[in-house]
Amino acid sequence: xxxxxxxxxxxxxxxxxxxxxxxxxxxxxxxxxxxxxxxxxxxxxxxxxxxxxxxxxxxxxxxxxxxxxxxxxxxxxxxxxxxxxxxxxxxxxxxxxxxxxxxxxxxxxxxxxxxxxxxxxxxxxxxxxxxxxxxxxxxxxxxxxxxxxxxxxxxxxxxxxxxxxxxxxxxxxxxxxxxxxxxxxxxxxxxxxxxxxxxxxxxxxxxxxxxxxxxxxxxxxxxxxxxxxxxxxxxxxxxxxxxxxxxxxxxxxxxxxxxxxxxxxxxxxxxxxxxxxxxxxxxxxxxxxxxxxxxxxxxxxxxxxxxxxxxxxxxxxxxxxxxxxxxxxxxxxxxxxxxxxxxxxxxxxxxxxxxxxxxxxxxxxxxxxxxxxxxxxxxxxx
Ligand code: ATP
Ligand code: MG
Numbered sequence: 001x002x003x004x005x006x007x008x009x010x011x012x013x014x015x016x017x018x019x020x021x022x023x024x025x026x027x028x029x030x031x032x033x034x035x036x037x038x039x040x041x042x043x044x045x046x047x048x049x050x051x052x053x054x055x056x057x058x059x060x061x062x063x064x065x066x067x068x069x070x071x072x073x074x075x076x077x078x079x080x081x082x083x084x085x086x087x088x089x090x091x092x093x094x095x096x097x098x099x100x101x102x103x104x105x106x107x108x109x110x111x112x113x114x115x116x117x118x119x120x121x122x123x124x125x126x127x128x129x130x131x132x133x134x135x136x137x138x139x140x141x142x143x144x145x146x147x148x149x150x151x152x153x154x155x156x157x158x159x160x161x162x163x164x165x166x167x168x169x170x171x172x173x174x175x176x177x178x179x180x181x182x183x184x185x186x187x188x189x190x191x192x193x194x195x196x197x198x199x200x201x202x203x204x205x206x207x208x209x210x211x212x213x214x215x216x217x218x219x220x221x222x223x224x225x226x227x228x229x230x231x232x233x234x235x236x237x238x239x240x241x242x243x244x245x246x247x248x249x250x251x252x253x254x255x256x257x258x259x260x261x262x263x264x265x266x267x268x269x270x271x272x273x274x275x276x277x278x279x280x281x282x283x284x285x286x287x288x289x290x291x292x293x294x295x296x297x298x299x300x301x302x303x304x305x306x307x308x309x310x311x312x313x314x315x316x317x318x319x320x321x322x323x324x325x326x327x328x329x330x331x332x333x334x335x336x337x338x339x340x341x342x343x344x345x346x347x348x349x350x351x352x353x354x355x356x357x358x359x360x361x362x363x364x365x366x367x368x369x370x371x372x373x374x375x376x377x378x379x380x381x382x
Pocket of ligand 2: 270
């Protein structure tokens with residue numbers, strides 16, 4: 001294998017997507033001396049105010065993809081719902097990490113499930129459906145409770161609903177309004193965990209300690225690092241994440257979400273080909289953050305140490321924690337001296353919007369994060 005020849009500081013990293021993940025990547029890139037060009041589709045882009053350059057053409061514009069590539073030395077993505085043709089157009093001109101194939105595999109639930117099945121990686125029983133008739137057949141075979149998910153564009157629980165055998169397939173199909181969907185068996189899990197894994201251009205990988213994720217209203221609420229589960233189970237989760245990264249010939253940072261079943265086995269829920277919300281604590285609690293790892297892998301540097309320096313709990317700050325007028329009382333939150341506050345610069349605090357996160361450090365971080373959450377929610381409802 002060739003020795004690494006990393007892009008030098010001063011080179012420009014292109015980022016497709018301009019949300020908070022791109023914002024935090026830009027901040028790490030700037031710290032390490034790299035320039036950033038953010039391609040954002042939306043008007044209000046959290047990354048726009050911290051990057052060096054912005055472009056705003058629609059992601060489907062292939063001429064814009066070529067122009068974007070001409071302005072940077074290497075590119076990566078901060079979200080996966082990007083047109084494959086545009087990803088390929090960028091990668092014809094400059095290296096794009098992860099590859100268009102890896103991104104496309106994770107972006108489409110049907111491709112993702114095929115990939116897991118082909119690689120004998122355990123996941124929930126599933127059926128791919130493309131019509132009301134196929135859904136009716138799948139619901140029959142399911143014989144119980146399930147979750148119906150659109151194949152594309154799902155995030156924060158959007159585009160999915162609980163279903164069960166006996167439900168009206170024609171009505172469900174009309175309501176879902178999608179060309180393709182995946183029906184999964186409902187998993188009565190004991191908890192959910194995730195593993196962040198980075199893989200470099202030389203094939204070296206580094207994984208972070210698996211974390212436990214708790215959701216509120218289908219949106220990630222708390223990430224607890226590390227997950228306190230039997231070491232053998234945690235090692236299996238890491239090993240599955242490595243198998244996935246290798247099978248995708250992955251370069252960059254990836255999140256792998258798992259269900260831990262009541263009988264103690266692991267099922268992969270989904271993969272995210274980018275930094276993940278459940279890896280945000282790595283900014284404050286690990287030697288190398290997930291964003292620095294993405295930068296390192298993308299520009300061809302060796303990966304950093306993934307060690308967790310202290311137990312930590314990440315609390316997502318959602319829009320429902322914002323009072324009708326003004327902002328939450330951050331001075332109250334920061335009376336706890338071992339909290340790192342991250343705000344994404346978003347102006348409109350709508351109910352379910354991810355506005356920021358707070359990372360609580362220390363052995364009692366879960367209790368402190370839970371108390372702070374209650375305080376923020378009750379202050380917002382006054
Ligand atoms: P995110 O963007 O937060 O990762 P998403 O919209 O991509 O979410 P999933 O990860 O598929 O969607 O599902 C969101 C959550 O819904 C899961 O973390 C889990 O709590 C619950 N869920 C999804 N699928 C199932 C299932 N088959 N059985 C039980 N619970 C499920
Ligand atoms: Mg998920």
